[in-house]
Amino acid sequence: MLSSASRAFREVFEPPFRAIFWKMLGFTLAILLFIWIGLQGLVAGFVALPYPWLETALSILTGVGAVIGLGFLIAPVSALFAGLFQDQIADIVDAQDYPNDRPGTALPLGQSITQTIKFTGVVILGNLFALFLLLIPGINLVAFFLVNGYLLGREFFEFAAMRFMSAAEARRFRKARAGTVFMGGLVIAGVLAVPILNLITPIFATIFMMHVFKRLESGRPM
Numbered sequence: 001m002l003s004s005a006s007r008a009f010r011e012v013f014e015p016p017f018r019a020i021f022w023k024m025l026g027f028t029l030a031i032l033l034f035i036w037i038g039l040q041g042l043v044a045g046f047v048a049l050p051y052p053w054l055e056t057a058l059s060i061l062t063g064v065g066a067v068i069g070l071g072f073l074i075a076p077v078s079a080l081f082a083g084l085f086q087d088q089i090a091d092i093v094d095a096q097d098y099p100n101d102r103p104g105t106a107l108p109l110g111q112s113i114t115q116t117i118k119f120t121g122v123v124i125l126g127n128l129f130a131l132f133l134l135l136i137p138g139i140n141l142v143a144f145f146l147v148n149g150y151l152l153g154r155e156f157f158e159f160a161a162m163r164f165m166s167a168a169e170a171r172r173f174r175k176a177r178a179g180t181v182f183m184g185g186l187v188i189a190g191v192l193a194v195p196i197l198n199l200i201t202p203i204f205a206t207i208f209m210m211h212v213f214k215r216l217e218s219g220r221p222m
Helices: 002-012 015-046 052-084 086-097 109-133 140-162 167-176 178-192 197-218
Strands: none
Touching (some): 002 015, 002 178, 002 197, 015 197, 086 109, 086 197, 109 140, 140 167, 167 178, 178 197
16 A cells, blocks of 8 residues: 555656646646635725725735635645546556556546546545534544545545446445555545645545556455
8 A cells, every 4th residue: 555655656746747737736726816816806896995004904814815715725626627637647557557457448528527526526525624623623633534535535446446347346346445445545635634735636646546446456465
């Protein structure tokens, strides 16, 4: 498990995956900038204050609040765009790391869109859950890892498996290796929990679970 995680982490920063990361980051920052400008415009257009200094103070507070709020949106928005490149990431892993194996098949467009929405939803849920649990001392860290370990492990492993088998077969395969998949999900949750580093979560998780699936499929030890 750790060897697969280490391998995936190194590969995230290799040229083919790095190029995808920069595209994903560019799209993400563009969307967040658009949202930030829109929020500033709404405040300026609908809030009228009697004193200029109050308007300035409100503008600054709004800007700071927007930056903090948008910080929590970075991971889910990046997950949305990463989902668009997920099959491309998996294709690179197939060609680069498993050239002698049967290559996986990209998911049909409709199924790919569904998976992208599911991945984005899982990341949003994970981030909201993490934010909520910050207020509950004692259980926050444990609950965060348990919930996200299950959700992230399930979604990313089933994506990797569905490139080689039907959705129903992928679910059965995942359930038969539930313990290993959950442990893999905990590794992904660990990356998600680190600010800034969580930007690479979708790319890392896709590469990582491709390696985990390949090992399990071949019967090689984790």
